[in-house]
Amino acid sequence: MSLIDSLKDRDRVFDFMAPQASPVDVRHGPILYMEDVTVSFDGFKAINNLNLTIDDGELRCIIGPNGAGKTTMMDIITGKTQPTQGSVWFGSRHNLLTMNEPEIASLGIGRKFQKPTVFEALSVFHNLELAMAADKRILPTLTARMTGEIRDRIEEVLETIGLTALRHQPAGILSHGQKQWLEIGMLLMQRPRLLLVDEPVAGMTEQEMERTAELLTGLAGQQSVVVVEHDMGFVRSIARQVTVLHQGSVLAEGTMDEVSSDPSVVEVYLGADDGEAA
Numbered sequence: 578m579s580l581i582d583s584l585k586d587r588d589r590v591f592d593f594m595a596p597q598a599s600p601v602d603v604r605h606g607p608i609l610y611m612e613d614v615t616v617s618f619d620g621f622k623a624i625n626n627l628n629l630t631i632d633d634g635e636l637r638c639i640i641g642p643n644g645a646g647k648t649t650m651m652d653i654i655t656g657k658t659q660p661t662q663g664s665v666w667f668g669s670r671h672n673l674l675t676m677n678e679p680e681i682a683s684l685g686i687g688r689k690f691q692k693p694t695v696f697e698a699l700s701v702f703h704n705l706e707l708a709m710a711a712d713k714r715i716l717p718t719l720t721a722r723m724t725g726e727i728r729d730r731i732e733e734v735l736e737t738i739g740l741t742a743l744r745h746q747p748a749g750i751l752s753h754g755q756k757q758w759l760e761i762g763m764l765l766m767q768r769p770r771l772l773l774v775d776e777p778v779a780g781m782t783e784q785e786m787e788r789t790a791e792l793l794t795g796l797a798g799q800q801s802v803v804v805v806e807h808d809m810g811f812v813r814s815i816a817r818q819v820t821v822l823h824q825g826s827v828l829a830e831g832t833m834d835e836v837s838s839d840p841s842v843v844e845v846y847l848g849a850d851d852g853e854a855a
């Protein structure tokens with residue numbers, strides 16, 4: 578019995594992961610639009626009048642010192658945190674502030690947390706199959722043809738994440754970097770429109786970082802990708818457009834060269850202990 582067969586009765590467990598159709602309307606504007614967003618924690622503004630737009634297919638890097646509000650910003654987009662004020666739209670149709678986390682995930686917003694959470698005892702292939710099995714558009718009507726399509730999709734994703742040769746290996750034996758790619762692959766199985774990726778290269782070797790740069794730049798275009806990252810070398814290697822957050826607001830936006838020569842950015846980074854923007 579295949580893993581998908583054995584999971585047929587368990588799909589409810591994965592409700593929060595299962596995307597429906599993705600009717601995101603980007604004909605007249607960006608895929609993500611945040612306007613005047615503020616989040617207060619006991620009076621402290623972790624996000625303060627934040628304005629941010631992400632275009633369809635764009636790869637955007639978000640940088641900023643510790644406590645700048647990067648995680649809170651992602652929590653708002655995914656529905657984990659509700660802002661005190663402002664608006665957040667996914668395309669021109671979906672007001673994310675009226676939706677809960679599972680509804681937002683089902684629109685096609687995937688989030689990759691810093692620590693990989695793959696199923697270590699399962700093979701690389703079965704991890705991807707499991708991610709697809711969460712898709713309720715497929716599960717109730719699973720047929721031989723659909724199973725073939727799932728296999729094709731798994732092959733495609735294996736190729737994208739560079740793990741084809743390791744498909745039958747248990748995920749537990751993968752390196753840290755390979756686990757990160759597998760988890761990105763698990764998100765890709767559901768064809769997200771927007772991927773939020775938190776510190777993807779923390780703990781990676783130089784070689785893994787290079788491969789991750791190729792992977793993320795290759796994904797852009799097919800979906801929008803927002804990367805929060807502290808490693809400035811990595812950001813420089815992938816970023817076309819960089820947004821610098823500071824004290825919950827956008828401090829600067831532009832190419833890496835533009836933001837790293839911006840005096841206000843230099844000042845913020847010189848006053849911080851987690852790296853330089855140059």
Ligand SMILES: Nc1ncnc2c1ncn2[C@@H]1O[C@H](COP(=O)(O)OP(=O)(O)OP(=O)(O)O)[C@@H](O)[C@H]1O
Nearest residue numbers: 618621622623641642643644645646647648649650
């Ligand atoms: N639930 C919460 N209650 C109170 N304060 C919070 C809460 N969540 C975040 N904060 C505060 O909000 C500010 C922004 O935090 P956030 O984690 O979003 O920053 P960050 O840019 O992701 O930082 P880092 O780079 O260190 O991960 C910080 O000062 C943090 O202490």
